[in-house]
Amino acid sequence: MAKERLQIIVAHERNKREQPEYIEKMQxxxxxxxxxxxxxxxxxxxxxxxxxxxxxxxxxxxxLPE
Amino acid sequence: MAxxxxxxxxxxxxxxxxxxxxIGTGLxxxxxxxxxxxxxxxxxxxDLIMGCERRVVYDFVNVINxxxxxKQTLIKDKRVDNLYILPASQTRDKDALSQEGVxxxxxxxxxxxxxxxxxxxxxxERGAQMALYFADMAIVVTNPEVSSVRDSDxxxxxxxxxxxxxxxxxxxxxxxxxxxxxxxxxxxxxMLSVEDVKEILAIELLGVIPESEAVLKASNQGSPVxxxxxxxxxxxxxxxxxxxxxxxxxxxxxxxxxxxxxKRLMGA
Ligand SMILES: Nc1ncnc2c1ncn2[C@@H]1O[C@H](COP(=O)(O)OP(=O)(O)OP(=O)(O)O)[C@@H](O)[C@H]1O
Ligand SMILES: [Mg+2]
Numbered sequence: 001m002a003k004e005r006l007q008i009i010v011a012h013e014r015n016k017r018e019q020p021e022y023i024e025k026m027q028x029x030x031x032x033x034x035x036x037x038x039x040x041x042x043x044x045x046x047x048x049x050x051x052x053x054x055x056x057x058x059x060x061x062x063x064l065p066e
Numbered sequence: 067m068a069x070x071x072x073x074x075x076x077x078x079x080x081x082x083x084x085x086x087x088x089i090g091t092g093l094x095x096x097x098x099x100x101x102x103x104x105x106x107x108x109x110x111x112x113d114l115i116m117g118c119e120r121r122v123v124y125d126f127v128n129v130i131n132x133x134x135x136x137k138q139t140l141i142k143d144k145r146v147d148n149l150y151i152l153p154a155s156q157t158r159d160k161d162a163l164s165q166e167g168v169x170x171x172x173x174x175x176x177x178x179x180x181x182x183x184x185x186x187x188x189x190x191e192r193g194a195q196m197a198l199y200f201a202d203m204a205i206v207v208t209n210p211e212v213s214s215v216r217d218s219d220x221x222x223x224x225x226x227x228x229x230x231x232x233x234x235x236x237x238x239x240x241x242x243x244x245x246x247x248x249x250x251x252x253x254x255x256x257m258l259s260v261e262d263v264k265e266i267l268a269i270e271l272l273g274v275i276p277e278s279e280a281v282l283k284a285s286n287q288g289s290p291v292x293x294x295x296x297x298x299x300x301x302x303x304x305x306x307x308x309x310x311x312x313x314x315x316x317x318x319x320x321x322x323x324x325x326x327x328x329k330r331l332m333g334a
Binding site for chain 1: 216219
C-alpha cells in the first residue's frame with residue numbers, strides 16, 4: 001500500500017522535474033488562448049513532454065467543460 | 067585533492083548528523099585525514115555528537131569572514147588520529163554561508179585532507195543546496211517511511227540538476243543509507259523494507275543502520291556510535307565505511323534477531 005502510493009507520487013514528481021522550464025510558461029499561454037473561447041480551469045489543460053530516443057512527443061490534454 | 071562527501075536527506079531528524087559523525091570517524095580510523103563540517107547554521111549539533119562542544123572557539127562562518135584561520139578553527143578529535151571537526155556558526159543569519167566563501171574554505175581544506183564530510187541541514191532549500199553543491203559523492207540518509215523516501219528522491223533531483231558536478235555535465239556518486247531500520251516493524255507492515263526503498267530510489271545501497279538504543283547512548287556520551295563496536299549500529303556503520311572502499315560486505319541486521327535462550331533469560 002505505502003509502497004504503491006510512494007511509487008506513484010515519486011514517478012509524478014520525477015516527470016515534473018524532467019520537464020523543460022518553458023513547459024509551464026507554454027501551458028499558461030495555451031490556457032490563455034483557450035480561455036478566449038471557453039471557460040476552463042487551470043487543471044483542465046495538461047502539457048507533457050515525453051523524450052524518447054527517436055523523437056520527443058508533446059502531449060496536450062484539454063478537458064472541455066460539458 | 068580531497069573527496070567531498072555530503073550527508074543529506076531532505077527530511078529532518080533522520081540521522082544525518084549521527085551518520086556524518088560515524089562515517090567521518092570511520093574514514094579517519096582507516097588512516098585517511100578527514101574533516102567533518104557542520105553546515106547546519108544556527109543549529110549546531112555535530113560538536114555535541116562528537117563530544118567537542120566545549121572546545122569550540124571559532125566556527126565555519128568566522129573562517130569564511132576571515133575572522134579566524136583554519137588552523138585556529140579546526141578541532142582535532144582526541145580519540146581518533148586524522149580526524150577534525152569544523153563547527154557550524156550559531157548565528158541566526160541563514161545566509162551567512164556564501165557559495166564563494168564555502169568554495170574558498172573547501173579548496174583550502176582539499177589541499178590537506180583526504181575526505182571532507184559535509185553534514186547537511188534538513189530541507190531542500192538554500193542551506194541543504196549549499197551543503198551538497200560541491201560534493202563528489204552523496205550519502206542519502208533515508209528512514210524506511212514514505213515522507214523520508216519522497217524527500218530523498220527530491221534531494222536526488224537537486225543533486226542531478228543543481229550541484230557543481232551536474233552543472234559541469236558530470237554526476238555526483240549517489241549512495242543510499244537506510245537508517246533507524248527496525249525489522250520487527252517491517253514485518254508488521256508498519257515500515258517499508260530495504261528492498262522497497264532501494265527499488266523506489268534506484269541507487270546503490272551503502273548500508274542499513276538498525277534502530278538502536280546505542281545511538282542515543284552514544285550521543286549522550288558525545289562519542290560517535292561507530293566507536294561502540296559492540297553495538298549493531300556501530301558495526302553497521304563500520305560495514306558501510308568498508309563498502310566505501312569497495313569491500314564486499316554482506317548487509318546484516320536486516321532480519322528479526324532471534325533471541326537466544328541466554329538472552330531471554332537475561333531479559334535482553
Ligand atoms: N540508528 C538509530 N537508532 C536510534 N536512534 C537514532 C538512529 N539514528 C538516529 N537516531 C536518533 O534520531 C535523532 C535524529 O538524529 P540526527 O540528529 O542524527 O538526525 P539529523 O538528520 O541530523 O537531524 P536534523 O535534520 O535535525 O539535522 C537523534 O535523537 C538520534 O539519536
Ligand atoms: Mg543534523
